[in-house]
Amino acid sequence: MTETQSLDYDVLVVGAGGAGLRAAIEAAAAGVRVGLVCKSLLGKAHTVMAEGGVAAALAHVDDRDSWRVHFADTMRGGQYVNHPRMAELHAQEAPERVRELETWGALFDRTKDGRILQRNFGGHRYPRLAHVGDRTGLEMIRTLQDHGIHQGIEVHMEVTVVDLLKDGDRIAGCVAYDRDRGRLRVFRAGAVVLATGGIGRAFRITSNSWEYTGDGQSLAYHAGADLLDMEFVQFHPTGMVWPPSVRGILVTEGVRGEGGVLRNSDGKRFMFADIPDNYRGQTADNEEEGWRYCQGDKDARRPPELLTRDHVARCIMREVKAGRGSPHGGVFLDIAWIKARVPNGADHIRRKLPSMYHQFKELAGIDITAVPMEVGPTTHYVMGGIRVDPDTQMSTVAGLFAAGECAAGLHGANRLGGNSLSDLIVFGKRAGEHAARFARENPAPPVDGAQVAAAQQRVLAPFERSVQGENAYAVQHALQDTMQDLVGIVRNEDEMAEALRQIDALKVRADNVGVGGHREYNPGWHTAIDLRNLLTVSEAVTRAALLRRESRGGHFRDDFPDKDKHWGGVNLAIRKGEDGGMVVEERPVVAMTEAQQAIIAEMA
Numbered sequence: 001m002t003e004t005q006s007l008d009y010d011v012l013v014v015g016a017g018g019a020g021l022r023a024a025i026e027a028a029a030a031g032v033r034v035g036l037v038c039k040s041l042l043g044k045a046h047t048v049m050a051e052g053g054v055a056a057a058l059a060h061v062d063d064r065d066s067w068r069v070h071f072a073d074t075m076r077g078g079q080y081v082n083h084p085r086m087a088e089l090h091a092q093e094a095p096e097r098v099r100e101l102e103t104w105g106a107l108f109d110r111t112k113d114g115r116i117l118q119r120n121f122g123g124h125r126y127p128r129l130a131h132v133g134d135r136t137g138l139e140m141i142r143t144l145q146d147h148g149i150h151q152g153i154e155v156h157m158e159v160t161v162v163d164l165l166k167d168g169d170r171i172a173g174c175v176a177y178d179r180d181r182g183r184l185r186v187f188r189a190g191a192v193v194l195a196t197g198g199i200g201r202a203f204r205i206t207s208n209s210w211e212y213t214g215d216g217q218s219l220a221y222h223a224g225a226d227l228l229d230m231e232f233v234q235f236h237p238t239g240m241v242w243p244p245s246v247r248g249i250l251v252t253e254g255v256r257g258e259g260g261v262l263r264n265s266d267g268k269r270f271m272f273a274d275i276p277d278n279y280r281g282q283t284a285d286n287e288e289e290g291w292r293y294c295q296g297d298k299d300a301r302r303p304p305e306l307l308t309r310d311h312v313a314r315c316i317m318r319e320v321k322a323g324r325g326s327p328h329g330g331v332f333l334d335i336a337w338i339k340a341r342v343p344n345g346a347d348h349i350r351r352k353l354p355s356m357y358h359q360f361k362e363l364a365g366i367d368i369t370a371v372p373m374e375v376g377p378t379t380h381y382v383m384g385g386i387r388v389d390p391d392t393q394m395s396t397v398a399g400l401f402a403a404g405e406c407a408a409g410l411h412g413a414n415r416l417g418g419n420s421l422s423d424l425i426v427f428g429k430r431a432g433e434h435a436a437r438f439a440r441e442n443p444a445p446p447v448d449g450a451q452v453a454a455a456q457q458r459v460l461a462p463f464e465r466s467v468q469g470e471n472a473y474a475v476q477h478a479l480q481d482t483m484q485d486l487v488g489i490v491r492n493e494d495e496m497a498e499a500l501r502q503i504d505a506l507k508v509r510a511d512n513v514g515v516g517g518h519r520e521y522n523p524g525w526h527t528a529i530d531l532r533n534l535l536t537v538s539e540a541v542t543r544a545a546l547l548r549r550e551s552r553g554g555h556f557r558d559d560f561p562d563k564d565k566h567w568g569g570v571n572l573a574i575r576k577g578e579d580g581g582m583v584v585e586e587r588p589v590v591a592m593t594e595a596q597q598a599i600i601a602e603m604a
Helices: 018-029 067-077 084-103 136-148 215-222 277-282 287-294 309-321 336-340 345-352 354-363 419-441 449-468 472-486 493-510 523-547 594-603
Strands: 004-014 034-037 154-156 159-167 170-178 184-194 233-240 261-263 331-334 373-382 400-402 570-576 582-588
Touching: 004 018, 004 170, 004 215, 004 419, 018 034, 018 136, 018 184, 018 419, 034 184, 067 084, 067 594, 084 136, 084 419, 136 419, 159 184, 159 215, 159 449, 159 523, 170 449, 184 215, 184 419, 184 449, 215 400, 215 523, 215 570, 233 309, 233 354, 261 309, 309 331, 309 373, 336 345, 345 354, 400 419, 449 523, 472 493, 472 523, 493 523, 523 570, 523 582
Parallel strands: 004 034, 004 184, 034 154, 184 400
Antiparallel strands: 159 170, 170 184, 233 373, 261 331, 331 373, 570 582
16 A cells, blocks of 8 residues: 555544444543544444443432442343443443433433433343433434534544554554545554444344444454453344345344233244243233333333343244244234223334334334234344453553443343443443543554554455455355354354364465455455454354353353353453464453442342
């Protein structure tokens, strides 16, 4: 690349979703020079797809809620392999972060007395999700973006980071290229915040947008940082299944929070048949009680459709495999039934779920106020990611921070719905704050030209092979098939061992990918560059899942279907070995303090 642009910042934020924007805002407020890089256009981040709400114990709808209950719910949902300090900070600070959004202009739905309205969601004991209809993520991005553009943050849109730069053991910046013209950019920075989201594009069926190719996790890993808990991948129970063009697109949990129920082809509400013991005391065992809960009855228990996502997804797959699924391989999600219970029910549904009504009407030709939706599990979220300090969000590489979905620790084995959006703003703020402090105390080091040249050679290599090389799309599709079929919702040793063999073969193919044409507007080239990240995170997920010989949260093995005491006491850390190979190591889970243990016991 002959044209190279060099830019200097104190803090560089990679990713402009909720976590990245919040980190950039906080760093700018500290008075340092901030650059923001986003792979797509500003405002198009995947955060907009988070529809149901942001979890925060405001206690506006049920005054029994508190940060202590939220902490206990998060730890229970994560099957106690979460980092308890992160879960505590998250529960304590989420209400303040939500109120902050409100002061910055977020227009939340309101209670009758004018406070922020909250709705029910899976795994949360009380109504806890502050929401804007079913467009909460969009409102969050709009608010953060509008606030952020007044902070003096320089934004670089449609720019992809390909390598992090280091000076000894600390971060020094990154190498990137602009996606429209293909020109190299070198960013020198005292601190880098990764906020790049998830890995869903490693799977064939996913709710994730095209950007989610594991960039942050892969960049951190190749820079020497630890990854953690990569085996825990969440398959959201309700994605669209028909028509094929929209398979995997998210159907918000808010549908079930508003009273939607799951039925099989026999019309039976099958979730009542499988309620886990640790949730039995909190879960309704009949339809009437479940409905009363959705209507705000404080004496009622939540319906089983609002159990944790991992459990609901497996129950759906059980019905499908037993031959009781919908015509296109899912089950039925029915919100239309509430018309018998709610005056002007159709208008009520359209008002509460405007995006879902529009989505099904336009994409599937279905009126959700009249007929059920066909839904099935879709790859949605990775609980694992970059290992970070819970207070500062700094990784194991000095000056490299991470926040949001690309960071690990908060969610453990399974994320509760709505905790993702509060995660973004709680730990995005913390990452920006501490990145700015680090940069002030540790000015940016010089850039190593040899590292820049190596990155340039790697990303340009596909042009040298031209169309005689492997096809990037073919390699990506083969990887997605491998992960979907062999490392999906239900796993076993033989299939995952085969997946590793296939991943190794795909690495060889990826090293021989060729692209034709030039660097301007070349999606084949972009895909070729993404392959390194996709293969890295796929191998990490598979190796960790192969080692964890139990079933817990988002990780289910039919050869080890039960929880195991040993594995309940360890996290799995992944690092790049000296020989370049991937090393997976057991680490004891972080023990809860006596005060935290007392909260768990109190909320049992």
